[in-house]
Amino acid sequence: MIPSILLLPLFLGVSVAAQSSAAVVCVAGQCLEGFSNVTIGTKLSASGLETSLLLLPGQYTSTTNPQLLHSALTSSSASLSPSTGFNLSSLSLPLNVALEPGLAVYSESLYSGQAGFSGLPTTPAGNSSSGTPLSASSLALSSNVWAAVSSSSSNNRIILWDSIPDISQLPSTASGSLSLLDIESASCSPPCSGSGVCSASGTCACPSGFTGSSCESCASGFFGTTCQTCPAGCSQCDDGISGTGRCLSVIATNPPSSCNCLNGQCGSNGQCTCNSGWTTADNGTACAKCATGFFLDSNGDCSICQLGCTSCADGNGDCLTCASTFTLDANDPTKCIAPQSTTSTGTTCPDGSFSNGTACTPCSTECQTCTGASSNQCIICGDGRYMLNGTCVPADGNGVCEGSSLIANNDKHECDSCPSKCTSCRIPSFSVASTVNQLQCTGCLAGFVLSNGQCIQSCPSGAFLSPTDNLTCTACDSSCSTCAGSSTFCLTCANNQLASSGKCVASCPSNTFSSSGQCISCHPDCATCSGSSFNQCSSCSSSRPVLTNGRCLPTCSQSQYFDTTSSSCQSCDSSCSSCSGSGPSNCLACSSSSQVLRGGTCVSANCNGTSNVISGLGVCLSELVVVPQASGTSSATPLPSITGIDQPAVVTNTSRPLQWWEILLMALGCAFIFVLFLICWRRHMRKRRAKATAQFAVAKSLDPKMSWRWKLLRFGERLFGHRPSRGPVVLGEDSEDIQLMKMKNAEEARHDRDLEKLIGAYEYSRRSSNVPSEPEAQRHLRPDTWLHDDRSSHRLSSNSFFSEMTGVPRRVPEPRQPVKNQNLQSRFSDTTGSGSAYSGRSRELTPPQPTDAETYARQKHAASLNGAGAGSYWMTSTNTGSSGSKNPFRK
Numbered sequence: 001m002i003p004s005i006l007l008l009p010l011f012l013g014v015s016v017a018a019q020s021s022a023a024v025v026c027v028a029g030q031c032l033e034g035f036s037n038v039t040i041g042t043k044l045s046a047s048g049l050e051t052s053l054l055l056l057p058g059q060y061t062s063t064t065n066p067q068l069l070h071s072a073l074t075s076s077s078a079s080l081s082p083s084t085g086f087n088l089s090s091l092s093l094p095l096n097v098a099l100e101p102g103l104a105v106y107s108e109s110l111y112s113g114q115a116g117f118s119g120l121p122t123t124p125a126g127n128s129s130s131g132t133p134l135s136a137s138s139l140a141l142s143s144n145v146w147a148a149v150s151s152s153s154s155n156n157r158i159i160l161w162d163s164i165p166d167i168s169q170l171p172s173t174a175s176g177s178l179s180l181l182d183i184e185s186a187s188c189s190p191p192c193s194g195s196g197v198c199s200a201s202g203t204c205a206c207p208s209g210f211t212g213s214s215c216e217s218c219a220s221g222f223f224g225t226t227c228q229t230c231p232a233g234c235s236q237c238d239d240g241i242s243g244t245g246r247c248l249s250v251i252a253t254n255p256p257s258s259c260n261c262l263n264g265q266c267g268s269n270g271q272c273t274c275n276s277g278w279t280t281a282d283n284g285t286a287c288a289k290c291a292t293g294f295f296l297d298s299n300g301d302c303s304i305c306q307l308g309c310t311s312c313a314d315g316n317g318d319c320l321t322c323a324s325t326f327t328l329d330a331n332d333p334t335k336c337i338a339p340q341s342t343t344s345t346g347t348t349c350p351d352g353s354f355s356n357g358t359a360c361t362p363c364s365t366e367c368q369t370c371t372g373a374s375s376n377q378c379i380i381c382g383d384g385r386y387m388l389n390g391t392c393v394p395a396d397g398n399g400v401c402e403g404s405s406l407i408a409n410n411d412k413h414e415c416d417s418c419p420s421k422c423t424s425c426r427i428p429s430f431s432v433a434s435t436v437n438q439l440q441c442t443g444c445l446a447g448f449v450l451s452n453g454q455c456i457q458s459c460p461s462g463a464f465l466s467p468t469d470n471l472t473c474t475a476c477d478s479s480c481s482t483c484a485g486s487s488t489f490c491l492t493c494a495n496n497q498l499a500s501s502g503k504c505v506a507s508c509p510s511n512t513f514s515s516s517g518q519c520i521s522c523h524p525d526c527a528t529c530s531g532s533s534f535n536q537c538s539s540c541s542s543s544r545p546v547l548t549n550g551r552c553l554p555t556c557s558q559s560q561y562f563d564t565t566s567s568s569c570q571s572c573d574s575s576c577s578s579c580s581g582s583g584p585s586n587c588l589a590c591s592s593s594s595q596v597l598r599g600g601t602c603v604s605a606n607c608n609g610t611s612n613v614i615s616g617l618g619v620c621l622s623e624l625v626v627v628p629q630a631s632g633t634s635s636a637t638p639l640p641s642i643t644g645i646d647q648p649a650v651v652t653n654t655s656r657p658l659q660w661w662e663i664l665l666m667a668l669g670c671a672f673i674f675v676l677f678l679i680c681w682r683r684h685m686r687k688r689r690a691k692a693t694a695q696f697a698v699a700k701s702l703d704p705k706m707s708w709r710w711k712l713l714r715f716g717e718r719l720f721g722h723r724p725s726r727g728p729v730v731l732g733e734d735s736e737d738i739q740l741m742k743m744k745n746a747e748e749a750r751h752d753r754d755l756e757k758l759i760g761a762y763e764y765s766r767r768s769s770n771v772p773s774e775p776e777a778q779r780h781l782r783p784d785t786w787l788h789d790d791r792s793s794h795r796l797s798s799n800s801f802f803s804e805m806t807g808v809p810r811r812v813p814e815p816r817q818p819v820k821n822q823n824l825q826s827r828f829s830d831t832t833g834s835g836s837a838y839s840g841r842s843r844e845l846t847p848p849q850p851t852d853a854e855t856y857a858r859q860k861h862a863a864s865l866n867g868a869g870a871g872s873y874w875m876t877s878t879n880t881g882s883s884g885s886k887n888p889f890r891k
Helices: 067-074 660-700 708-720 736-762 774-781 801-806 852-865
Strands: 021-027 030-036 042-045 053-055 058-060 079-082 095-097 102-108 112-119 132-134 138-141 145-151 157-160 178-185 234-237 247-250 264-266 272-274 294-296 302-304 309-312 319-322 353-355 360-362 367-370 378-381 385-388 391-394 407-409 414-416 422-426 440-444 449-451 454-456 463-465 473-475 480-483 490-493 498-500 503-505 512-515 518-521 526-529 537-540 546-548 551-553 560-563 568-571 576-579 587-590 595-598 601-604
Touching (some): 053 067, 102 145, 102 178, 157 560, 302 414, 378 385, 440 449, 449 473, 490 503, 587 595
Parallel strands (some): 021 053, 440 454, 498 518
Antiparallel strands (some): 042 079, 102 112, 102 138, 132 178, 145 157, 264 272, 294 302, 385 391, 407 414, 422 440, 449 454, 480 490, 498 503, 512 518, 526 537, 546 551, 560 568, 576 587, 595 601
């Protein structure tokens, strides 16, 4: 439904525009001073400004030109005064001046004159073909909102997506007066059904009774195209958007379950009144067990036990206990028989009499057999009377025992109970020949219905619940297989006919489809359909003409129009952003920012070089503001001189240099952060090293867990400041191979040490190949230097005697010459050996005795030093043996 404000009786088709007045009209980047009657946008005022500014729709920031606009926007005293349809309560940058979601209409062209605004509707607009008249000369639409209008000239349905600055400039297909058919937001995807309303946030708002993401169906308990509520008192009706709303079952008032009852009636006080023969069960459920004297029969009812039987078994009714003086019948276990009355003389009294001791006396007329003369002493009641609580009572014409709701049982001669779900029952045309299987219920527990004398949960097929009492099931008409509400309102039909709106027809009418013997109405969005869903449309109505993927939609996309000839959407001309038909002459708005609409065609704007086309309004700024121009004969109308209109905005830099203390604080802060980083890094590295050490200790079994004794010791040392003791060393137990390897390594190491001692004590000094100096030679001749010559004490070999005697160095590597020592120390003992060079106690080294060759060499060497010339001490080879050997040392 379109709001009444758009009826526009305000305008009365008469121009009520006020005289244009001087104003400054601005868009982002430009302001014009002149005469204007524009009423769209918002006024901006600030102290210090020479005049207020009218801001047209757009976005404004703190850097927006010109200087006048910039100063006003950044002023601390700036205030806004929005026009109709604009809701701007405070100024905060960036400022977005935009129309609220909806449609604004203006009495004059170019968004001038009186304005009216309508927001998006909260309920569907309906399918009215006439619409609401729009007596307006221009209109503005908010972004992402479309409006469906009809033209008086063509009666076509036209979709407007853009603001129209002058309705007279629309194409011929949209000429004449306009009527508003619908207005909706295009934010919803998928689009809402015809029953929903798309909000500006992009969600479908559903009216009461509708449900679904697109508001396409009725909620439970609602029916019809408008989703009405089911009739009052119905627990189930023919609901759904294609339903008829007929009541199928009624709501039970105070059902037995509401007071924990099974076979009884719940009162207003919450107490349960059991049907005859029922009592509270052991689990606490009321009326769930047969009372004393009754048994549960095969039908689930509590029937009374036979006469004389005080209790009997469920199922078969066999007597469990008999009344006093009664005995169990040997031929029928369900019966207890009374003893025959006899006189003192042994005479057996016949039926209808009893013994008074000496003779037989007649019973009361109410008894057939008795034990005394009173009517309360009957064993079997007489004709037309039935036993009830020990008293014989009569029954009425319906077989109901007097003073109770029990029914007369001619077989048992007792008043028996009604079926469990019956609150009352009767036997029509009751007589002494009537049997209990002729019994009929006349009342039912809440939640049960009466059908053919029985209380059942719902009416059977071919019957409907009578709306007069909501209790009795009534047969449908012969033409109906099933019906509801009345015998002639068919839900399904006989003779292969189809039920349509309660009638039986041979074929389904339009806007319906056949399903399960019924003609079901299509979804309200569809004209014809293949199913009841809103996406099963086969054709569409004029209000939602666009058939897309089985759905009927109200519009094509913005750059398309609906072609009624092909019933499809067609693309607009490239010059149009929206259109009403094909070709460049049916534009409703222009796609180029440099063009404006003139008679349905987009032409060059020709904004006189002083302004541009305003985005979203489709008009030049110079068209909205009349700037007086001087002519050849007269001067221009003077305007107030306002500065800053043509000057670019100067944005003041609000930044300032930092003070010394601010720089110091920043430096200290950086230093603190750096130190904190170093501390954290060092802690991290310590943790990494500790972790690596712990892993190594675990791998090498070097860090055993300390016992509680050791922990206690360390606690005491820390408490008294004692130097920490060395921790316990726990060595892992080596294998046999490792122990043998350790012994071998130790023995070899000991042997190497002994050999090193031996070689250091007895090896020859290594001499130079050159002739030694005199002091050196003399020192070697002194025996006391043999043991203290550092250069020879750690030599493995020395020069050969040949080199020493001849002075000729060897041309081959020096051989290692072993030294014979008769006093060699044992490998395994420092004290063994009788000729040890070391004393067992003093450890003093005894000089070894020189050999004959050594003595001879030393003597020759000494003689040469006592005056012989250089080289005169060299030995001369002589023949020393018969073998011709010239070895001087052989004798």
